[in-house]
Amino acid sequence: MVTEETLKTHEMELESRIRNLVWTVSGDYTLKLNPDVERYAKEPDTVLYDTIRQGAFSCYFDREAYSLYLVKKVYSGAAEGELMMLAQLVTEEAVSKRLESERPGVKGFRRRAAEEILDHSFETLSRNETGRLKLEYLRGRREEDEGKSPSYSGKTREWMELLKHASETADTMELIRVTDELYNKVVDPAFVKKHGDLASVLAVTIEELTEYSWKDFLSEELYEDGLETYLERVSLDMTNFTSKEAEEKKEKTAGSDTKKIVVVDEKALARMYQYIQRNYGKTWLSESEDKSRNYQLCRGIHSDCSLYYTEGVLKNPVGKYYQLSYAQKQKDKNLHAYYDQHRAVRQNISLLYQELKKAMLLQEDQSFADADHGILQPARMWKVGRSQNADLFRLEQRRNSLDFVVDILVDASGSQRPRQENVTLQTYILAETLSRLHIPFRVMSFCTFWDYTILHRMRDYDDPREKNSNIFEYITSSNNRDGLAVKAAGMDLLKRQEDRKLLILLSDGKPYDVLVNRPNARNPKPYRDDYALHDTATEVRRLRQQGVSVLGVFVGEETELMAEQKIFGKDFAYARDIRNFSHMVGSYLRRKIEE
Known part of the structure; x- marks a missing residue:
């Protein structure tokens, strides 16, 4: 008589046989298996062959x-x-x-x-x-x-x-x-x-x-x-x-x-960092600096979050994964949009440059001083051979009172996908204008992937003008935790030596991030609606209190204008398309120069 215990023993032996087949063929003894012993009774060869194929596929492919x-x-x-x-x-x-x-x-x-x-x-x-x-x-x-x-x-x-x-x-x-x-x-x-x-x-x-x-x-x-x-x-x-x-x-x-x-378990969390690298490229931070920045910035309502600094998957890929080819295709689309609207882009750059240059010239202080070179002053020639003061020249001195540094922070969340090319062009207009004015600036985009807020640095403060072309690598995905991104950008901006600091945030006015529930996490409520708007507005006010001017450039739908106003108050510009971009943004920047 076949007992229940005998059947269980037989099933365990079958499971063991099936698992050993997969592990032997694949060479990977960590593969998780769930052998179908019940089906084995009806289709033994099919079950065994399927098992062998599982191991082989894991051996030959990803x-x-x-x-x-x-x-x-x-x-x-x-x-x-x-x-x-x-x-x-x-x-x-x-x-x-x-x-x-x-x-x-x-x-x-x-x-x-x-x-x-x-x-x-x-x-x-x-x-x-x-x-x-x-x-x-x-x-x-x-x-x-x-x-x-x-x-x-x-x-x-x-x-x-x-x-x-x-x-x-x-x-x-x-x-x-x-x-x-x-x-x-x-x-x-x-x-x-x-x-x-x-x-x-x-x-x-x-x-x-x-x-x-x-x-x-x-x-x-x-x-x-x-x-x-x-x-x-x-x-x-x-x-x-x-x-x-x-x-x-x-x-x-x-x-x-x-x-x-x-709920995502610990095993998935352990592999999260690999997903980040595949999708966004290697980080440019050292391990110690990465830990330091996360310790300083990921606090309060962001304490369950992490920051990840990268120069993009095209600059630092970890392998030939699909995200690499997708990023290249999007870069090509951004470039195509630029070539298609080349004249409008160049015109905006020229208009914005002229407007800001004029404002900067008016702010320059002009003074003259006696010197041993410069413009010769005939009235002082009597000093030759009669005085030890050899300052026979007058030197014109121009002092630029505008010691500026700028950070451009761009929302790269999935909600920006329909406007991706347009946002790229707006960012490029700003970058080219600041380069012509010889103002140091940085361009970063941000999005949130799982609990990582990705900061993609497209150019650094003192990079040459050629680096502006990296802006065409702008790509959108996932969510956006605006408050944390503003906080991270502000920390670097405040370390700069320039007297006047400006942060320009291009966004759609919709901070949104729902954290994955993780084991042992505090599981804060979703980052959205008034909760997210209040946090982003708080970070903006905190920067302003520390002397940083913050401008919001609204690139979303008109229905979200109220949200943008809650974050930035009166200091935001709404440019529906690039045709009036230079006028809308230029008027604010000119006002900041003239203050």
Whole structure:
């Protein structure tokens, strides 16, 4: 008689066997696995082959990057079941030949797994285009095993040719492109028009994913685990050759748009810094200076936050991840906008320069002094040979009473995305004008990714004019914690020796940041609405009390003007587009010069 204890022992032995298969093939004994012992009883070869493929895929490709793409594609509007089925075909094509060359015995597992699927799932797979493609794929592989050359017709031939690219690359990003193109051709040809291209999908941030409710994609008991659990499940399903799980979930993918906050565990937190580096580039601070700045600035309502200083992913990338190519594409868009509006930009620079130069000349003090060089004074020639005072000349002295330094701080949150190119041009106009006036200035953008506020330095105070071109690397994403960014910029500005200091903040007047709930954190309330406006306004007032002039340049929607006024009072300029930018900003700057 088979007892319950005997069954449990048998299940444990099976789990151990499956885990050892994955670890042996991948060489990574840290991989988290959840062996499907129940399915093993029905489809043993399929389960074992899926397990082997999991290990192989982790060995040959970046499993994390590929599964994260799939999650982002679902978030962007893709049908989960059909996407996962295509991912299974792509991952199979990517690893099968490599596996067979290294471990010939695997071929038998694969052949028997295909037979099991054809026997058990033929009717289910025949119901839709994606399933029929999978049937054709399995039939073609079976014919290849028999030494035959598979034949396909029509669109299927085109899709199979695309799928073959997966076996010809060792690059995870190429697998992502193949999967994306395959989905857009097989499942939803209108996906790009409705939801955006691959760059748009990859631009989805971790914050957006963590705030999204994955309720419709998880069983009820796993609701609270949210993104982490869903990501883990996708990571397993994408290398499972069965369609059972995907078919069960396929009908639930439409219409889920509920948002919520989820808890992220310690393991995810430990990897957060890696995400930051991949998305925003290496930091330019030393470890000691980084700790010092965070200790000084991340206090009060920002005590659960961190600051991350970088010169951007294009300047200091950590590898060839998708964010690098996305940042380059956005830079090209910014440059295209500049070339398209070149005349308007140059005209604004010229007008702003002339207006400020005139105001500065009027503030110069003119005086004359006796000297041993300069303009000869005939009336003093009698001193020659008669006096030891040899100051026969008059020297004109001009003293510029305007000892200025400027900080330009630019909101780079996701809400700025529709105005990204326009904000780039406005920032560039300011930078070129200040360069012509020989006023030292710095340009930084800021956004908040998880609990890190990213400060992207595009040029430093005393950099040459050529560095202004870095402004075209401006890119938007995530949230924005304006108060902390203003506080950080102000700390450096106050250390400067110049008598007069000015901070110009280009923003949409909408500070917004929802912290990820972290273990052992105090979990402060979301940084938004009046709470965030009050904090940003407090930091602005604090700088003004220390002698820093602060100007808000409003680059948002007209409905947010009241919020901008709460932060900056009367000292803000509203420029709807670059045509009147020089006039609106110039009038304020001229007033500051004349004070």
